[in-house]
Amino acid sequence: MAEIPQVALRRPDRVMRLDRMGASHPTRLSFMRQLIRTLNSTQVNVSRELWEFDPRGYGQAVYSLEMGGFRYSLCAFSNPLDEKDRTDRVIAEAWDTTFVLRNGIPDKTQLERVRRNAVRQEAGRYGPDDLVLSRANKSVRMFELVAQNLAGGRQPDAESIRKVGYLMRTTAVYGNGKFGLADRSLYASRPALASPFQAELLTVWLIRGFTHDLVQHVAYHRNPDDFVPLTSRVSRQLGIGNATGLGMAPFLIGHPILIHNWVLARETALARVLAIERTDSGKYQRFVELLARALTHIQEMRIEDECQRQKNAQLLHELAELESYTLSRRTDQPYPWRNLLCQSGSFSLECQELLVSLIIEPHGELVDELGLWMASEANAVFDPSMPVSLFKRVFDRNCGWIQRIDFQRPEAARLFWYVSEEKLEPRLGDKARDIGSERALPLDTAHQYRGIGKALSNTDQSRTMAEFVSDYPEFRHTVRRLQTVDAFPYAEIYANLIELGMRPIELLRCKLAFFGATRFDPKSDLWTRITMYQGAPDFKSIVNADADDWSFPAIG
């Protein structure tokens, strides 16, 4: 196969800074996009195997589909929930709906077992055929509004959908062995599930379809005579909401090879597109259309947070400038994509990263294969045979950035990450205020590197790292990390993650962008609301030719 030309990749110390990570936007390599392409290419057929609900919408359902030679089922359970018990926090004890994604179609006994455990969520036990566990709560106002409209023979209005683009919000999606669920290693070799988080995101897509069915069921039973179903257009506009907290942040630090692969794929995609000397007018026109759609998408966002609103306002201004620039350029200019990216160099990081997504978008035939690179089953490995002298060079090569940190300031080590006994929720503590810093998670990579640097200066350079970690067992984890980062350069996050003022929301946003989430609506520096699958095809339109065209969805 001929090698695909590409320009130099953007440097890790530029890309893996918190501020740029926090400006990430989804691309066509995002995991939801990959899943939808897989479902479309296999012309998947979602069957509703079971539907047992009372007129108020309480009961159970089973959906199944075949993908890559395997059959999967979503078992869905809907129960009454008091308003006072409804919370998006992971510490909730009850939910509107609960779900399990399973291998095969459950029989009655299996379904009952799944139900008994699913309604207990983390307190239940699951088996090797249970792949994913999840739950979702209604957006009560939106669910009721849509039900009322459909019962009255109308579609919900566009402004309501712009404000809340979903009927329900998932508040947790568990996989990979948690609570006895199947380990990812049991299904990672299945081609359709090989990319990261495909099982989890398949679950969320099925849940989304379930929410559409549920609201129509409720509406129908209210007024069968006047009821109208959701149109395909509106159905696609209704995604699934999510409240995302701190749990994602430790993941990014704890899976360095995986993160490297994600970022490498995206940067390689960009590098390939930037290397294009001449583009055809069709691709350029497509970019122009997407830019206009992205403008509308941002304009339609209803954000409460003042900081994000300011960023979006600036982004809109810059996108409008880019639009003018784009329309004024000839389509036969050399290196058009490189010129566009250069044009955005003085713009905000939000705009630069959005442009990266838009530039990649029209070039699926050039970049989609990179999705196969994004998985990794490898663990970080410690090489004890490495001479200390060589490791010192690794250290010097990869840890120069910590010189910018003033470790003498108390604020440099003020925060700590920990796991709360309350539902094992990851939290961020302040040593000036909170207990538990002695149980901190090892996310203070900058400080660890500093410690290693001091120890290295007192170590005989002719020895091996086996001897070094025998003398300094407290550095074993960090040595392993540094050896890994040296081999996988996008693995490192260039930030002091325990410094007062560090914004975890930037880590969350980066991971969520790789997932494919949109409509970032931060509620604080610690959590955000997002929407998933808005604009994506539903159960019926998944087989359509335009199934992959849903980036930066606009309600219109």
Place this chain on the structure above:
Amino acid sequence: MRTRTIGAFRPLADMIELSFNEVELTFRKAALALGWQYGIAEEIGRAAVWLGNVRNLNMEDLLILTERGANSLHFDSGHQRMEISEPSINACISGFDLLAAYPDRFFTIGKVEKGFGAVASLAGAAAQSYELGYRFQCDASSLLIRPNGWSGISSTLSGLGQLEVSVCALDSLPVDENARRLRIEMSEKLWRRVSALAAETYVPATEASRRHGAGAELGAPQC
């Protein structure tokens, strides 16, 4: 004996079925609670998964060894062999590191009969990391461990008093096709002990941590 039936799968009496991820993370946390450094705790977690994949060894061995604590150790790379007087987590891990760094050497472990399962599991975990095979030699009998399981030249080692551990080439080791399991079975009693230890790494919840630590309060983010 109490039997617990869970739908289609029936674990042995008083046993619980667990995923690899649960076992690895919980043993890791238990090790942290017992005072082990994070990097060592990671190895213990991996060792637990390896041990769970191998039917013949007692998982409790690993917890006992983890609870025992560290030996002081002198690692002298100038010597052909390292002697470990009795098994300890840090000494054995150092021993396997030594073999990965200097494959022509060997180390000995005394009093192994009280912790062979744990030592074997640490070897198994190390074998996966370094893609090496290990030979345990005791008198005339030997046991081989490779990354995906273990294969015994003799099914038992006689005289477990002192073992000599060395590296052996992977291609000399038969492959155990059935080594990998779908689940790990463990006694509920052991799981409760490990889980209770793991829980010591969690921070008690307070109202302040609920409000400030996880974003429950709508606070203005900093621009």
